[in-house]
Amino acid sequence: YALYPHMTVRQNIMFPLENLKVPKEIMAEKVQYYADLVGIGNLLDRKPVQLSGGQQQRVAIARALVKEPRVLLLDEPLSNLDARLRLQTREEIKRIQRETGITTIFVTHDQEEAMSISDEIVVMKSGVMQQMGEPQAVYDEPYNMFVAKFLGSPPINMFEGVIEKGNIKIGDAVMGRIDNVNDQSCMVGVRPEGFKIVSKSAFKVKVDLVETIGRDTTLIIKNPLNSKETFRAIVDADHRIIPGDEICLQVKPHKMFVFEPETGELI
Numbered sequence: 001y002a003l004y005p006h007m008t009v010r011q012n013i014m015f016p017l018e019n020l021k022v023p024k025e026i027m028a029e030k031v032q033y034y035a036d037l038v039g040i041g042n043l044l045d046r047k048p049v050q051l052s053g054g055q056q057q058r059v060a061i062a063r064a065l066v067k068e069p070r071v072l073l074l075d076e077p078l079s080n081l082d083a084r085l086r087l088q089t090r091e092e093i094k095r096i097q098r099e100t101g102i103t104t105i106f107v108t109h110d111q112e113e114a115m116s117i118s119d120e121i122v123v124m125k126s127g128v129m130q131q132m133g134e135p136q137a138v139y140d141e142p143y144n145m146f147v148a149k150f151l152g153s154p155p156i157n158m159f160e161g162v163i164e165k166g167n168i169k170i171g172d173a174v175m176g177r178i179d180n181v182n183d184q185s186c187m188v189g190v191r192p193e194g195f196k197i198v199s200k201s202a203f204k205v206k207v208d209l210v211e212t213i214g215r216d217t218t219l220i221i222k223n224p225l226n227s228k229e230t231f232r233a234i235v236d237a238d239h240r241i242i243p244g245d246e247i248c249l250q251v252k253p254h255k256m257f258v259f260e261p262e263t264g265e266l267i
Contacts, residue, residue, distance in 0.1 A: 090116065173202035
């Protein structure tokens with residue numbers, strides 16, 4: 001090849017081309033390489049209007065990749081795609097990033113996308129970073145109420161509670177304990193998967209609706225503190241529950257978080 005004859009095609013394609021005039025042969029190779037990488041190598045003869053929404057999105061990604069940037073910014077790249085294409089393209093973006101090794105910043109308001117695609121997640125509010133870390137670590141140990149509410153589908157359940165002599169209480173029900181904290185009001189957050197059905201507990205509730213989806217059952221339950229509100233609990237589908245049933249719930253300690261009501265900070 002005219003650019004660096006001693007290199008292989010692959011080495012020529014991946015070689016930094018900043019401030020160099022790229023020969024047509026190498027340019028064509030690079031275009032074909034990145035088109036193949038994003039799965040549109042057989043569509044190079046088509047015009048944009050002849051492509052589907054997902055294919056046009058892949059063209060945009062390939063155009064960014066062909067420049068071989070040190071950092072690639074993808075700002076809401078999946079927002080205009082339907083649900084099936086979003087999932088497919090999301091998987092492709094992750095695969096492409098791993099194959100190219102280009103550091104990629106993926107901006108999204110969709111917490112499921114953020115959790116599934118990233119190696120490290122940064123949660124921001126009004127331009128201020130709230131928390132940074134591995135997705136599962138941020139989900140399991142949120143620093144504040146904003147992060148806890150942002151991550152999770154269905155979202156975390158929030159209850160008004162109090163801390164009395166180390167007991168975390170929702171109404172009259174003791175949900176757990178916390179040490180070395182003064183008596184005070186608080187907000188108690190419980191992940192939907194953080195409940196388990198038990199034969200007896202002080203947290204007795206009435207089931208309003210039941211959604212069974214394969215292995216899990218989602219219970220929509222009347223909030224014992226406010227009859228106009230409900231919360232969600234995800235339990236094993238082996239439990240045969242119908243609307244109107246009264247059940248007793250217990251909370252898994254690692255799925256419950258206690259927050260300061262005014263600041264939203266984790267207590």
